[in-house]
Amino acid sequence: MKTLWTNGSILNITNQTDYDWITTNDDLILDLGFKNNQPNSDIFDNVIDLEGATLMPAFIDPHSHFSANVYSFIQADLSECLSFEDIGNTIKNHIVENKLTDDEWITATGYDHNFLEEKDHPRKEVLDAISLTNPIAIHHQSGHFGVFNSAALAYLGIDENTPVPSGGSIETDENGLTGYMEENAFIDSVKRAPMPDMDAIQSSIEKAAHRYLSYGITTVQEGMMVKELIPLYEAIINGPDLHIDIIYYTGLADKDKVLDRFPLTVDDYHSNVKFGGVKLFLDGSPQGKTAWLREPYLGDEDNCGYGTMSDQQLYDGLTKAYEEEVQPLAHCNGDAAVAQYVNVIRKLKAEGKDLGPLRPVVIHAQLLGRDQMKDIDELGMIPSFFLAHIFHWGDIHIANFGMDRADYISPAKTALSYGIPFTLHQDSPVIPPNMIETIACAVNRTTKQGVVLGESEKLTAQEAITAVTSNAAHQYFEEGIKGTLETGKRANFVILSDNPMTVRNDQINSIQVLKTVKDGRVVYSK
Template sequence: MSRTDADVVFLGGSVVTIDDARPQAEALAVRDGRIAAVGDAADVRALVGPGTEVVDLAGGCLLPGFVEAHGHPVSLGFGTDGPIRDIRPTTVRTAEGVMAAIREAVATADPEHGAYLFGWDGLLQKGLVEPTRAWLDTLSPDRPLAVITNSAHAVYANSAALRASGITRDTPDPVGAHFVRDADGEPTGKGLEGGALAAIVGSALARRPPGPDTLRTNLAELNGVGVTTVGELAFHASRRPMIDALRAEGGLTARLRLYEASDPTLSTAVPLLNGDDMVRQVGIKTWADGSPWNGNIATSFPYLDTHATRVVLGLPCSHHGETNYDREAYRAIAEAYFAEGWQLACHAQGDVTTDMVLDVWEELLAQHPDMTDRRLRLEHCGAMTREQYDRAARLGVTCSLFMAHVRYWGEVLVDDLFGPRGEEWVAARSALGAGVRISLHNDGTVTPPDPLGNVRTAVTRRTESGRVLATHETITVEQALRAQTLDAAWQLHADDVIGSLTPGKYADLVVLSADPRDTAPEAIGDIAVRATYLEGAPV
């Protein structure tokens, strides 16, 4: 084969480049894992040689590989593999199924270590109520029993699990987390945020941490829906051997961009310049508040007084929630990493939380005017307002939007939790209208990876049941595709090598059965992923 020949050529369909220089093409050629040419069919066909593989798109569509800017492929296994049983709503849909799984877990649990389950969501698994310590004691009087919510922002433990964890009224709250206590100061069994979860279920996780096969499976699921690059937004250095082992086997089938979970010591041993185009740590992740499904997001408006808030979530009337840190504590964390040059990614759901984070970031940017192109990231942005998006745009802040909140919890947001404020949850058009670059994501453990489903939801704002919320916050198909490709890559500091079908970039590609731009909006999520390629090789 002449080195002027292509290794692979794609013909016979639409080529959507997400490249403003040439948005549409007829064909694409790959050589040595990179995009060699994009253009008219006749011009690209000239690169076909004796050894060139010619892929017929058969009327389908070629796009850049999708980018999941906010995922958890490395940490996902800790909640779905090993000693913790998976009861997420996408795995166990009914309350009856959840109860059966809990009873089985208790009956088969090791008497010393107990039973641990992940994925409880009484808002979707209708019929469940708040799993209080007293109620869990009736299910498992002697053995430890703990359930982690689907958001992973709360855990509920029985008395035996608290004893096994050594948690008493005198146990101090972890940094950025806390144990809920009753009027007498005794722990109720409910813990909020990562530090509390680690204290209660950490020993269970340590017994059998997930290995390379778990990561292989998670990446295969991502490849199956067209994802070729994924951000890991809760990375810990202890998980690096898992990545290295799979890479040594040749089993990494998607690029990884790692965000280390912020540590109370405010330090990281990883150099700012590290890794390569396949695996690189690019930022630090903090959690300024929690989940709307657990009542721990800080909002200027109250939760409604409904059966869902009172009985399912156990919240008091007119509950508002709070941030995980006060302003000064969050500033200390952000400043420590910002001063070292790290990109900051901060989980912020409530509008009060968003104000606090933007206040701190504005101060840091003013103090370090030489630190440009930091691409500071706000994550999820559920209750973020148009005014806050305007402010974010002025500061150069980018937002990764959890569009699946609208798809799966749309009715819950409006009818059960927030009323009219829930209508405009994840306001994508407001973000783009303000000039904010956005990505769309599924958050790994919380909802299954589904880029085309995200595009459909962003374009229609249609829930699973068919209800449509706030049509004035819909965006175009082209904008949604860009948010799943080039702009998501830009958030990950990877747009120089992926995200668009531009000559010289890696040939990370997805072949679809139809062009989303020519598909009825409500049917975009039904488009089939025919193939996914990493550097021109099918994965």
């Protein structure tokens, strides 16, 4: 079906030109141009009147967790909780509203100790007061920490004698286990929790896809595909069309098992799902003080956070990625974690194993040092900045790092000065996959309390949009088919209420997604 899209601003990011019309044939772009050469509408099967709205390339998500978005619709939401009491009441209401039996596993997500009255994580006693029979696990908003009640610890077989995995922590006090865990200890434990009911999962899959589409995103990431997610992805692949592309990255230990189950996802999309590479975790969370730093946290001179992989483990993992020609993504919040990643990649390059063509990604890169940017550039690495952290946790970062370091969180403008094709992401469901908010954060770099962090690191709207369109396509090796408005590329568009290139910077966050177009079809309308 040939379609003419007209009577609006057709925003071509690469040359900063506003065109007047664009044409598509089924799922591909045909042409675009100005009013003086607009083709006759009679030759088209469909004519879409944009009514003055702005059409631009659909957003591409450089890093998030699609499966966690799916599960978020099943789990209790703690994001509005301001105290331990709120957490207890929210979970109790969840039990009643969902008519849970007294032995069902309960997961709740989204609390942040920084915003609780107690300024601390709850411990198992808080959860035991909710239920001694239901296993309960609560996840910190960052995904790096959490708490289990006594029933959950018993279900998982965790006691004071349980070995603590490297790069993790199982907290104890004079009374034994507190239920609180960090990093690898928490993540490994969560994997062993029972899967939700598949009927509930199927409904939530469609809700998660709709969430991304409502923010103008047509390509999303599964940022950590583990073998436990195989049943979920069987449901996705065999289920109805979600109108999104999903690119998944496996853990090193589970890659072969996942690919054996989904061989058709290697090298190309199968039912809109494709294998992208491998994911590694090198540190933790800056707001939780587990991000691995070269200098201690402010006022905490013995704490630089910690790494979650040894140099040898990282060397072995990246060697395997090189040998199998798969792209590595490494979670690095702190500058010490970045240094470890850089040093191992440099060592491999010296041995004749250049990972540059694989475009290694530095996920989050929040404390990436400006002095490290030359190495990032020379080694062909791509930082994907969680830049909206500046708004959501910027005031916490000032307290944790001091203004000098907080000022240069997510140094995107410095990356741009080196010509590095960085991207921007939301790590959803840590925060919603709101690309408009991220663009506004990149342009304004303002915290919730109105503090500007890094005036010199502010981006223009065009630079920020590039990071979530053409640069994001480049990160996925899809620059030939996505990310810009060019003849022959996929007809994936977002239609916005205003042009982010022309409104005032303080108005960008008010722009609304009116429609999302995937392969030439409108798949979301406000």
